[in-house]
Amino acid sequence: MYSFKNDYSEGAHPRILQALVDTNFEQEAGYGEDRFSIKAVELLKEKMARTDVDVHLLVGGTQTNLTAISAFLRPHEAAIAAKSGHIFTHETGAIEATGHKILSIETDDGKITPVSIKKVLDEHTDEHMVKPKLVYISNSTEIGSIYRKKEVKDLSEFCRKNNLLLFMDGARLGSALCSEENDLKLSDFPDLVDAFYIGGTKNGALFGEALVICHESLKEDFRYHIKQKGAMLAKGRLLGIQFVELFRDNLFFDLALHANKMAEILRDLLTKMNFQFVTHSASNQLFPILPNTLIEELQKNYAFLIWEKIDDNDSAIRLVTSWATKEDKVLAFIEDIKKYLP
Amino acid sequence: MYSFKNDYSEGAHPRILQALVDTNFEQEAGYGEDRFSIKAVELLKEKMARTDVDVHLLVGGTQTNLTAISAFLRPHEAAIAAKSGHIFTHETGAIEATGHKILSIETDDGKITPVSIKKVLDEHTDEHMVKPKLVYISNSTEIGSIYRKKEVKDLSEFCRKNNLLLFMDGARLGSALCSEENDLKLSDFPDLVDAFYIGGTKNGALFGEALVICHESLKEDFRYHIKQKGAMLAKGRLLGIQFVELFRDNLFFDLALHANKMAEILRDLLTKMNFQFVTHSASNQLFPILPNTLIEELQKNYAFLIWEKIDDNDSAIRLVTSWATKEDKVLAFIEDIKKYLP
Amino acid sequence: MYSFKNDYSEGAHPRILQALVDTNFEQEAGYGEDRFSIKAVELLKEKMARTDVDVHLLVGGTQTNLTAISAFLRPHEAAIAAKSGHIFTHETGAIEATGHKILSIETDDGKITPVSIKKVLDEHTDEHMVKPKLVYISNSTEIGSIYRKKEVKDLSEFCRKNNLLLFMDGARLGSALCSEENDLKLSDFPDLVDAFYIGGTKNGALFGEALVICHESLKEDFRYHIKQKGAMLAKGRLLGIQFVELFRDNLFFDLALHANKMAEILRDLLTKMNFQFVTHSASNQLFPILPNTLIEELQKNYAFLIWEKIDDNDSAIRLVTSWATKEDKVLAFIEDIKKYLP
Amino acid sequence: MYSFKNDYSEGAHPRILQALVDTNFEQEAGYGEDRFSIKAVELLKEKMARTDVDVHLLVGGTQTNLTAISAFLRPHEAAIAAKSGHIFTHETGAIEATGHKILSIETDDGKITPVSIKKVLDEHTDEHMVKPKLVYISNSTEIGSIYRKKEVKDLSEFCRKNNLLLFMDGARLGSALCSEENDLKLSDFPDLVDAFYIGGTKNGALFGEALVICHESLKEDFRYHIKQKGAMLAKGRLLGIQFVELFRDNLFFDLALHANKMAEILRDLLTKMNFQFVTHSASNQLFPILPNTLIEELQKNYAFLIWEKIDDNDSAIRLVTSWATKEDKVLAFIEDIKKYLP
Structure with missing residues (x-):
């Protein structure tokens, strides 16, 4: 029996395991304040050619989505997502459990467009309905499609004009960026979205998602939210070591x-x-x-x-x-x- | 510089890393339905000599506390904890973020007694106040003390009489059970508490807490809660492998x-x-x-x-x-x- | 300028105001434990020919919906509602703010059928998605249609078979029951639904919705939820007096x-x-x-x-x-x- | 039997009932956008000699507390209250149900001081604990004491220096302001606190609390929160009429x-x-x-x-x-x- 069921059937790339073994007995600070995590964040900022973003390493995708979105929104604000979006269908109401409605958009290809967002905005105009505030996209999407640079740019522009946050689930960002049809670079995203993450779990790590917060107003106190949602790993080094290994070269x-x-x-x-x-x-x-x-x-x-x-x-x-x-x-x-x- | 700062400064016991390496390329089901997790649960049940408990493997302590307690309580119900209890002071309001008040008890030694619970119950008698429903104890406590069998028995009896759930945070249960002054066995707990967990993170694992649900009424649909709180690890095998290694002998x-x-x-x-x-x-x-x-x-x-x-x-x-x-x-x-x- | 904008443009039926004036200086217990509220509950039970239901008087519709639904559901459970349903579109995410997703159903006439529920159930089969648990219907609906007895019976039967709760928003129940096309009686509902309410606000009261809890398992501690949601009126007498007036005869x-x-x-x-x-x-x-x-x-x-x-x-x-x-x-x-x- | 049990045993001052009767058949917009509510807000602003505050009329105290505090705080932020404070003990965990911890302070007289807040701040210094953000005081307090102007000024100054919001529960503000020992005027509060409310329920109205939001940053979108919490009265006129009557002269x-x-x-x-x-x-x-x-x-x-x-x-x-x-x-x-x- 061979499995094509998902991209998390095996453990991790051997280099990652080796790095864990090599560093095992070094004593490190807990909760992501260790030297590896600090190094990983540095490396990621380098890859994005940006020093003005905040990077946080979390364990999983649903965890990252719920921690970020609940931190970014006020109670009456809602997220907009494709009907096929992971947060809308496959997270057991994780976002709603933090108090926020998700407004869904029907799509053929799993991708959201300014036109489809506009329709949602037009339907939500007063305090008897939630206030749409954050647009959630996945790249690649849950059905394998990817966003082109022009598409993300258009979304970005539309969101800024309409005072919406643009958040990108990058659980499979590696695959998207390495697609033949891709014309986006990792370093494009800090300019285009307000926050996004770089998925390790589905690309060779044991686990780990690197959340990048680009918009200044979303950065404050973010570690409080990580802790409150049970997402702060005691041995944060494990995340640091893995992302160092993934990004110290081209792995x-x-x-x-x-x-x-x-x-x-x-x-x-x-x-x-x-x-x-x-x-x-x-x-x-x-x-x-x-x-x-x-x-x-x-x-x-x-x-x-x-x-x-x-x-x-x-x-x-x-x-x-x-x-x-x-x-x-x-x-x-x-x-x-x-x-x-x- | 040598650190006595905590019990999670290093990685994991080498046997655990070796087990990860050895199993790395086996394809496994995700989300805790892999063979290692199943095996770990079996082993833990054997160690407790009980087949009628449910065991779930989660990543961290705060995560386990918030997932379990929010699953166990109805909206108007509150937890009772020592003022030094981890959930009361050091989890950034994680329990409250799920909607539940924690009623705190002053203690000298970090331990809760029936007398101190009784006082809380006497003060909460109508619908203008929360309804105390779950007693949270830590063993060992956050200040190093441990519960004696007689003490847990008294708590257990009191809680049952008063329709309270007894929940034990076992982030440091290993140390408690191996204390010279201890007279409790792992197999005692399913009889005495309604749910508890066995901490791996602070006892040689990379991470991992094994939640044991003993009370029948708390078992239903628990995996939904794990998923909703972002606590379901894609590569659940990592938890399974570690707990197998910790419990296949006396490690x-x-x-x-x-x-x-x-x-x-x-x-x-x-x-x-x-x-x-x-x-x-x-x-x-x-x-x-x-x-x-x-x-x-x-x-x-x-x-x-x-x-x-x-x-x-x-x-x-x-x-x-x-x-x-x-x-x-x-x-x-x-x-x-x-x-x-x- | 004459308004056909809604059914709450004027104050209250004069008999209601007169009753408030007549009883104004009687000293009464607060929080719904006054003699008028007790009397109102008795009258409502008589009208339903049932002594085994619990009746609670609340102020408004959104308030009643959120208090009831959040009390009835566990964190991972979701409500099912028509897309036109009040809780889905016009309550500013009130239900989601208590942590629960609403799964929506497209309808032509605002009414839900077993077939449409079945489709939702078929799509929600494991712990990666919310668990549908409560079906929300409105009678009359938000677009003026009403349910026939056969329709509610079919829904009731389907829900019971599938372990779903059936909840009816009766903000405009008066109009539904008095429609020429109606074949339901107030006394039919305790047999058919698990909870419902009888709207006063839109039928001549200053405000007030009488929530009837029919299913035994939903009754316990309900007053705690009323208080917690800020829905317990200090001068609960005001609700009692109004419902007495509405139901002491045929008003x-x-x-x-x-x-x-x-x-x-x-x-x-x-x-x-x-x-x-x-x-x-x-x-x-x-x-x-x-x-x-x-x-x-x-x-x-x-x-x-x-x-x-x-x-x-x-x-x-x-x-x-x-x-x-x-x-x-x-x-x-x-x-x-x-x-x-x- | 004569009751000294509370200040909400009777209905309302006869002038209020008369005003309801007199205006009963005027058609008005719903949800607080009627002419009476607009007039009441104007009158209240006049009494405070301030045009730059926002005033919202809500039904009850717990409702006002939970709506305001949950709107003002981000998820990781906590309120500070006296142990005798209404939100801490007598609201069935209403604030916690919106996700926020309340940090309590022991007091002799129900009043909070900068010194006691300072102690809380000193204990909460990193992301493993909640972030204290809002100070809740009641005037008069739940045990009858009142704040002197100097005391509120000191609190105000301390809160501003420490980036804390100061919120005053004024369920019994009338009695406080009319106390022989009082030296505060209604018009003092917009300068001193960030939000407060003027209680009608316990001072002659059928119900009603006028929330005054003074701090600019707290005003945006507040009506969304009122609606979401089920606190937006369909016949908002009832609140408007009552506050007009209470404040059109000295009633x-x-x-x-x-x-x-x-x-x-x-x-x-x-x-x-x-x-x-x-x-x-x-x-x-x-x-x-x-x-x-x-x-x-x-x-x-x-x-x-x-x-x-x-x-x-x-x-x-x-x-x-x-x-x-x-x-x-x-x-x-x-x-x-x-x-x-x-």
Whole structure:
């Protein structure tokens, strides 16, 4: 059984484990005030060519979303998200549990546009409704699409004009930035969004998301929020060590490139075999539509998610590749499909 | 510089790191449904000789406290805690942020008694005040004291009679159970408390707290709460692997014994030198009272917390030992004290 | 200027004011423990022919919704509501502010069906999403439609089978029960829903909603929740006196009948003039579609809400009648329309 | 049976009821945008000689406290209150239910001083604890004491220096301002505090608290918070009409003067009879210490609160007078005491 279920099936890149082993007996301050965390933050600022951002290292994505969004909003303010957005559907109401409504937008491709935000704003005009205040986007999105620079720029401009915060969930930012179709750089984001994070968990770390707060007004007292939400790791060094390892050279991007390359092979071969996809993806998540009979056969040897029923005979599945995906398994998977095709 | 600042200054026991390395490329299910987590839960149930408890592995202490307590209480219900209790003072209002008041009790030794709870109950009798519902105790406490079996039994009985839940913060349960003065066993707790946790973070793990839910009515849907609070680790295997390693033999207890032994050496020698302590401790935290001049000298070579001012000339400091504390450093510390004494 | 803007433009029915005057100097207990509140609760129970329900008198609708729903749900549980439901759109995120997500259902007529709930349940199957637990319906709905007995019965049965609570917002229950098309009685509800309320504010009281808790498990400690949400009126007598007055004879229903009759006249005459309506309404809210030029003329003498743009030339408006609506004003309004029509 | 239990036992001053009757059939906008509310706000601003404050009319005290404090604070910020403060003990955790811890201060007289706040600040210095941000005082306090101008000035200065908000609960502000010992004017408060309210409920209105927001930064979007907390009355006119009536001439102060005068008679006569008081009060609440035997006798004809046990033979009771308290009843009460004394 080989799994294409997600990008967090294995542990971590061996260099990360080695770094943990090498530093294990150094005594460090707790709660993210250790030398590794400080170094990691420095490295990340360098990569972004910015000294005026705040960087905080947190453990997971839902945790980062809820800590940041609840810190950024006043009680009557709401977030806007795509219906497919992680915070809207797959976080068990984590944002609402901190008191905030999420206003959802229907999308075809998981991406939000100024036009779709405008519609929400037009519907929310007085104190009998929540006040839309923060736009949540994911890059790459939950369905594999990525934002182009022009799109983020337009969102950024629109949000600033309308006094909205722009927040980017970057749980899979590595894959997005390393996509063939990408034209954004890590250093573009501090100019374009008010806060975003760089996902480690789904790109080779044991865990870890680096939250970057760009907007001055959002920085104050942020560590209080981390602590209050149970998100302050006692041994914060673990986060520091991992992000140092990912960013002291090009490891973070190399891992994402590998994941994308594996997806590319799958996509190209599936396309050649004339399979359709639910949506276009140039990142490490693919949603091909396969006959149910084929899916059943494949499930004997491969783990993956059934995404949605398409019709009585076909369903879409989700295939996720990662830094750890083996090329021979990818090729074997395709061969196995061929076997069952006429 | 050697640190007695806390019990989470180093990484993890080498066996834990080795286990992470050994299992690194095995593909596992996410979110705590992997084979290691399942195995860890089995082992913990065996150690408690109980099959009818639910065990969940979470990352940190504050996270566990807020997830559990907010899941256990209805909106109008409050927790009762010692004023020195971690949830009352050192979690940045994490419990209150989930909507619940904490009613505090003054104590000398950090421990709660039926008499002190009774007083709170007597003061809260109608709907104009919160309804006390959960008693939070820490073992060992935040000031190093431990509960005796008789004390927990009395609390347990009192709570059941008064329809209160008894919840034990076991962030330092290892040290408590391995104290010379302890007469409680891990397997005693499911009978005595409604929920408690077994702390890994402060006893040799990278991180991890094993929450044990004993009371039937508290079990339902608990994983929803873990997810909602951002406490569900994508690579849940990391928690599973660590707890397997700690509990597949006696490692957990061996580590705690070492920490206690180091504290014992400190305590005995400081006592021989006629230093007083803020409170009696038979666990891995000591609070000796030292002259400020001595403290200043010691700070040149040792890191520790200044706990509180005692008078114009003296202060109490906190010394914490751990699984990683080196005996030669303990002895050197004492020698250094001797040097500066007349 | 005459207003058809809502059903709370005037004060209260004169009998209610008179009752306040008559009882003004009687000394009463506070917080709803006065003799009038007790009497009101008795009367309401009589009207429902039920002694086993709990009745609480609250001030307003949003207040009642948030107090009840937050008391009924655990943190991970969500409410299901129509997109047009008051709690979803017009309460400034009041429910979310207590920590709960609302899952919305698209409807044509503002009404929820078992089929639409089933779809939500099918999409929410694990702990990565909220757990749907309470179905919120409004009768009459926010767009004037009412539920038939068969519909509520089907909902009730479906909810019980699926372990869901059924909660009915009855801010305009009077109008619903007095509609020509209604086949439900006040006494039907305790059998069919788990909790509901009987709206006074929009049916002749100064303010006041009588919350009826039918399901045993929802009753405990409810007064704590009222107090915690700031919903416990010091002079609770004011609520008691008003509900006594509304229900000591048939006043409550007489007032709703009058409101409906006024709406009926409007509906019949507008229908005769071939105006379309956004949705069918047999209650005191109508949503006729009028030419914008006509609307502008009418706005000179009448206040009403512009509901939505229909096309470039036409818009829907909302006309609300009440216990205080004067028949001559209704007729004058129709005459004024005729004047401006070709 | 005559009640000295509280200052909300009767309905409202007859002029208020008359005003409700007189205006009953005027059609008005809802939600506080009616002409009476606008007029009331104008009148209140005149009385304070300030045009730069925002005034909002809410229904009750707990409601006002929770709406204001939750709107003013960010999630990690806490309120500071006296242990006897209403928000700390008698609001069923209403503030905590909005997510905020209350840090309590022990006092003898219910009043907070800069020294006592300083102590709290000194103990809260990093992100592992909540950040104290708002100081809550009540005037008059829950135990009848009042603040002198010098005291409020000192608090004000201290709070500004320390970046703290100063919030005053004025549920019984009328009585405080009309106390013989008072040297504060209504118009002093906008200079001294950041927000406060003027209580109608306990001074002759049916209900109603006028919240005055003085600090610019606290004003934005406040109506959203009122709505979200269920505190926006549909028939907001009711609040407007009452405050117009209380403040269009001197009625508000006349009523408070009467209440105080009745308390004064009680205090003087009880003092002459050599009874002790729990605390000094120059307002409408008295806490005399009486023999239990006497208390039992008095309870046959009078309602009042047993405040606390003093010793085996004596208890303190709470006597509250109001705008409606009858002088002959006060005198009869004293006569009845005399009867039972040797």
